[in-house]
Amino acid sequence: MVDRNARTVQFVHMKNKNLLAIYLLAGLLIFSYLPPLLSQSPAPEAEKTEQAAPAEEIVTVEEESIFQWIIKGGSTMAYLGIIVVIIIGFALERYFYFKRSRVQTKGYYEKFRAALDRGIPDLEAFLKEDGTILSRILSEGMRSRSRGVASVEKSIENTATVEIGKLERGLNLLSNLGNLAPLLGFFGTVVGMRHSFLQFVVKAAPTAKDLAGGVEEALITTQAGLLIAIPTYLVYNLFLYSIDTVTIELERCANELSDRLS
Secondary structure (H helix, E strand, O other): OOOHHHHHHHHHHHHHHHHHHHHHHHHHHHHHOHHHHHHHOOOHHHHHHOOOOHHHHHHHOOOOOHHHHHHHOOOHHHHHHHHHHHHHHHHHHHHHHHHHHOOOOOOHHHHHHHHHHHOHHHHHHHHHHHOOHHHHHHHHHHHOHHHOHHHHHHHHHHHHHHHHHHHHOOHHHHHHHHHHHHHHHHHHHHHHHHHHHHHHHHOOOOOHHHHHHHHHHHHHHHHHHHHHHHHHHHHHHHHHHHHHHHHHHHHHHHHHHHHHHO
16 A cells, blocks of 8 residues: 555655746746847837838837748747647647546545445445546455455555556656757757847948847747747646646545455
């Protein structure tokens, strides 16, 4: 059976980890809106000195398509695009695996106790018909009932380790890709600023228009990296939350079963 203290420590750790992720996401949301605000707010002096060039001001406020936005982000956007494809594919694979595994815990403990109150035969029938991941784990424990309570607990613990391990499989990849996306975005920022700096090599006195392309590239890649990272962290923590609820519900059911059999 799953050790209570170990599971409690794990739950507290997971809870703190989720809170940290929420705070991080809040910070990323704030910073993701800074680049467009900075790029769309002209200085008052610029409005006065550039009144003779209204055509350029009109160009800056024109709406652009997503394709144009990606092109302006430069070559870094291609690598970010690859990350997006991997994240979406992996998230969908995990979603359908969780669905096939029937990771459902709402009201399970009450149904389990009701079946247990009716007797062991009814409990075994319930576990066989239910088909959720919790029932599969507990069914393995019931098969060891003839060898004593200790064997039931050990069987549940071993089966839980395998089943929960399958749920957690590859989630580190999702987390790492979420970390990599903003780093690539910042790399694109450096590339864009370098392109702007090279304008001083080409021209002795480059204009604001000459520098705007590199600056825009820098801002776009930063924004893209954050836009990828934020939903990735949300999805990652949703998966962790689902696993955590399974662990807690399993502990409750296993403890109840152990008390009844002892």
